Amino acid sequence: MTDHSKKTLVAGVGYQHLSDLSFGSILAERMKELEWPEEVWVEDFGWGPISILHWFEESPGKNFERAIFAGAIERGREPGNLYTYAWLYEKPDPEVVQERISEALTGVISLENLLIIAHHFDALPSDTTVIELEPVEQEWGSEMSEIGQQRLTETIEWIRAEVHARPGPNGNGRKEAPNR
């Protein structure tokens, strides 16, 4: 099978060694150790959103029909909860995009920046789902919190069910406000 036949991207976004904030990168690492259907491509997106935009503009990035992005974002919600939603967010004001690009250009790794920037440049697959963990622990360290680890396992199970059953992009239908 060539890369062109990969249809579903599962990407973890985040920094390493920041306990629950590393949810995305640890998820990608764990998923790469497991067996997945041939059409699934697992990627650690712990890199700059602009570079990821470039990745989406070329093969294999441009070939995906569906993407699932996972990462931890602190939004003041109940710590340890998972939030899943379809990325249906309207394109933000260009000034907001430029702010996010300025951050991205200087190397800031952020799930939300990635989504906003890639969306602005129409680089995201039309079927894009986001999984967010509201972090419990945010301090330096390679270990996630107990709840975080449990959510990690649940997320992998959820993704496995999704990519097998493919019930559609809307997840639980929850639409989150931007982190501002």
Place this chain on the structure above:
Amino acid sequence: MCFKNLPVEFDSEGRPYLRDDVRDPYGTERSPDLNGGSVATLSRDQIEDLLARNGHIQQKNFDPVTRVAGALAFHSVVDLEERKVLESRSVATLFRGYEIIMMGRDPRDAIYITSRACGVCGGTHSGTAALATEMAIGIKPPPMGIVLRNMLSVLEYLLDLPLHLFMLAGPDFSENVIRKTNPEVWDLATGTPAPHANVHGYSTMGELMTDMNALSGSLYLEALGMTRVAKEAYALIGGKFPHPQTMVPGGVSATVTISTMNEIYLRLQQFFDYGKKCAAIYDDIVDFFYDANPQYRDVGRTPANLIDLGVWDDPEAYDATYENCNEWGEKRWATPGVIVDGQLVTTKLQNINLGMEEFIDHSFYEEWNGQTFQTDPLGAPLSPHHPWNKETKPRPQAPNWREKYTWSTSPRWDRMPMDAECTARMWTTAAAQLLPENPYIDPTGHSLKLLLPRGREPEMELEWKIPDVWNALERDRGRAYCVAYTALVGLNTWHQGMELMKQGRTEVSAEYKVPKGQRLGVGFWGAGRGYVSHHMMLDDGVVTNYQIITPSTINASPRDPWGTPGMYEIAALNTPILENSPEGKFQGIDIQRSIRSFDPCMPCTTHIHTDGGGVVTREVNTCACGADD
């Protein structure tokens, strides 16, 4: 005379010594002679009085300053009637503390840890840490290792410069911004032919400015694409960007073949035409603004005091020793140097090092006690404020304009505020005329001639001339020419690499052991933006002091012990308010252009706070908006 303020003179053989007739030679009681570069400032009481009595005098705070790298806030007080800036304060709002993180570590970790100081110029910090480590442990990379490091820096700058020119500072010259802030300038632009239309393809300044628009302008989008080209080439040697995995003490760990070199060339050569275009665009922008209103010559004006450590080593000359740093420094593709009031005063790395001091009077740090080193490794006098003597002792507190208000320190050279710039490297190289023989770059003493090979565009000679005024527009113009200059250094470097391959000299790293005992090292290097130094002290194989100075630490500095503002602050104070926004919609575009022209990179400037146990806790964020006292 090299130093005017520090009591350091030179014997008949050119060796620096400390004058013995000066009591407390490094005391701060005497105010330095600023070579006519002083700037009038008002006291805080005067400012508060003016604010209380005059409705047209207003505070304008930029927090954060957008379209810059990292967390910078800027406070100003503006007289909207007199159209001038009365007060300016540059505030680095984040502290991160790489100097502290490095304490007690194996020196070999410096390359990988300090790289994380910045998400753009991580490679620069890696490389500078490698140089410091090499000096401290006494090893020298083989020529091919040096060539590949040079190439990594070239490629990093070729990513960094377009970012500034078209994605961060560039939108300041776009239709969208100019229409809003100076509609009369926009009207003029639409009817003004662009002199370099044959190079960049825009027939009027208006068309060019439309394509400078953020997000939608083709120049913005093209720059986004060019960053990719540079990154791809970078990753061929560095493994990844921005934090290369192949930088090691004594060279690089990459396997580079003819095929790799060709893949690099395929990407590098795209910057020959791009360099022509960048210079043509910014020549037209700068000259248009000068013609539109000569007062634009004063926007961001500062004394022509610039500093650079040079960059891109001669593979046969660099030996990583402090003893020979003057010799190998002067053989770089960019000559180290200090410009004071427009004149080159030294090209010696040792002198640049001796003249550098870091003050913390208005920064969130505690003073350190004592002086570990009275002299450098060659016996020349060192200030107690020199980086080899400095200790980083963070003291978070509420900002106060009268006292401490920023996480940036105040680096000074010979007690003067300096401008650290990529243009500084062109200026010192042009003036010194020490460049190695090569077919592409010719320093004339007053300019730098740059012969760009034919690509899709014909061969073209550009000439960057040392400017007669040093301001925001000339900083931006200099950066535009720096694309061509950097690409040509890349071409020279590529030829050197190919020649070494032909000779079979393909070794890229040297073996080493970390010695015991006390050792000193310093990495003299530069980022796309300019000056970067890492000063390192080792004791029995572990780091006992580590100090980083970056271009934005120098430029974003607060007032010094003598009350002299830092360069961002001076630039803003000298800036006339030419903005013509409707009443109540004042944007501060002239101030913003001044600050952005320095290409601020705040992640580098402020170095995760640790608690008493040495555990990294979290970033300390100091909002500048509370500093009303």
